[in-house]
Amino acid sequence: MRAAAGGALALGGLGASACSQTGRKTVDGKPVLSMWAFSRDGRVPWHEEAWRLYRRAKRPDFELEILTLPFQQMHDKILVAAQAGSGGPDIADIEISAFGRFIKGEPIFVDLTPALRERKLLDQFYRASATDPWTFEDRVYGLGNELNTCLMVYRADLYDAAGVTTPVETWDQFAEEGRRYHRDTGKYLTDVEYLDWQEWWQLTLQQGGGFFDRSGRPALDRPEGIRTLTYRRRAVEEGWAIRRSSDTGSPQQFAGLGNGTIATMFGPAWYFSGNSQNYIPDTAGKWSLQPFPRWDPDGSRTATHGGTGVCVTRSCPLPDEAVDFVIWEHSTMESLLFDYRRRQTFPTFRPAYEDPALNEPVKFFSDQRVGQIVSDLSPDINSWSNSPFWPEVTQATLREGITPALSKDVEVAEAMRRAQEEAEKIIRLSTT
Secondary structure (H helix, E strand, O other): OOOOOOEEEEOOOOOOOOEEEOOEEEEOOEEEEEEEEOOOOOOHHHHHHHHHHHHHHHOOOOEEEEEEOOHHHHHHHHHHHHHHOOOOOOEEEEEHHHHHHHOOOOOOEOOOHHHHHHOOOHHHEOHHHHOHHHEEOOEEOOEEOOOOEOEEEEEHHHHHHHOOOOOOOEHHHHHHHHHHHHHHHOOEOEEEEOOOOHHHHHHHHHOOOOOEOOOOOEOOOOHHHHHHHHHHHHHHHOOOEEEEOOOOOOHHHHHHHHHOOEOEEEEOHHHHHHHHHHHOHHHOOOEEEEOOOEOOOOOOOOOEOOOEEEEEEOOOOOHHHHHHHHHHHHHOHHHHHHHHHHHOOOOOEHHHHHOHHHHOOEHHHOOEOHHHHHHHHHHHOOOOOOOOOHHHHHHHHHHHHHHHHHHOOOOHHHHHHHHHHHHHHHHHHHHO
């Protein structure tokens, strides 16, 4: 998610023909809007293609120039520019974990809600992935095109050889199968991250919990988060899961999945499809996927994780035009299908799933129709709340809660109580 290469990219005839007029670059009399992004090989080709299609379809009265910067540098520069009142982009890719930095005080982005409502599109998106990450106080400040519906993805060849019963319907069944699998094979159905919070978040959100409640207050010591962490600690203590010492999504983690030491992963498409096909392509056809096991009989069988949203800054001189482009690229089939075919990015736009291309069998996953599974499960993602203190609270959860409970013998409830106190302290010190 954070790999990026620096460099500038000019679109729509920019370059030698561009000139400066009152500080704003123009081309043939048209103002040039700037867009900043951080994933040159990931999302930028989609933006390029969407802009090409938009220019052809709508003949806008502006041009667009995309600048690609390293992840941290880009987000830092946007924040500095906002504080200075100039020098930043007109449109920007904002990764989910960084969004909270930009809503401390008055948000620096344009509220997209009125435009989405005017076009009757707000409810045409799977909002838990498309708008929730960039929503604050019921205002949508960004749109995401990646439907990050989480699935349980497993090595079907290893499951079949060991006689693991599928689909796995409950987390209790998963634990039972995990014990037997380890006893019979000496290997593990899963591993447990203790230096990251991604899977804790997914399994907690699945139950309707999360980092924050509806009022924006930290909710770390709630039953859902404690239940998740208790389950994962027991998996390690009982010996049917191992702690993961490498970063989540790293080549080292996928090495264990590729050589069969670990047989299961949990996460969204950018993780189970993008990373696995990049790191362990020789396992193609050995994978199958299913919904998450249930915690409760009527509970959700999925969650969401990750994403990058496109935001328009309030300093943009043509906010209506910029907003129109952002909404257009997220709701036009030709644009969305480009990113799907290139990166297997499942779009957040509900009507897109009427297109047969999104429901084709995927060879890597044993010819399952991944798009159909994703779209069928997506309505069950629980809604959730972001906060200006998302970066600080997620790190407090890891530092005081998850890592101590999984590696330092601190009792789960006590660890999460400490995490809650630390999160509340951080917010109190920042707001008084």
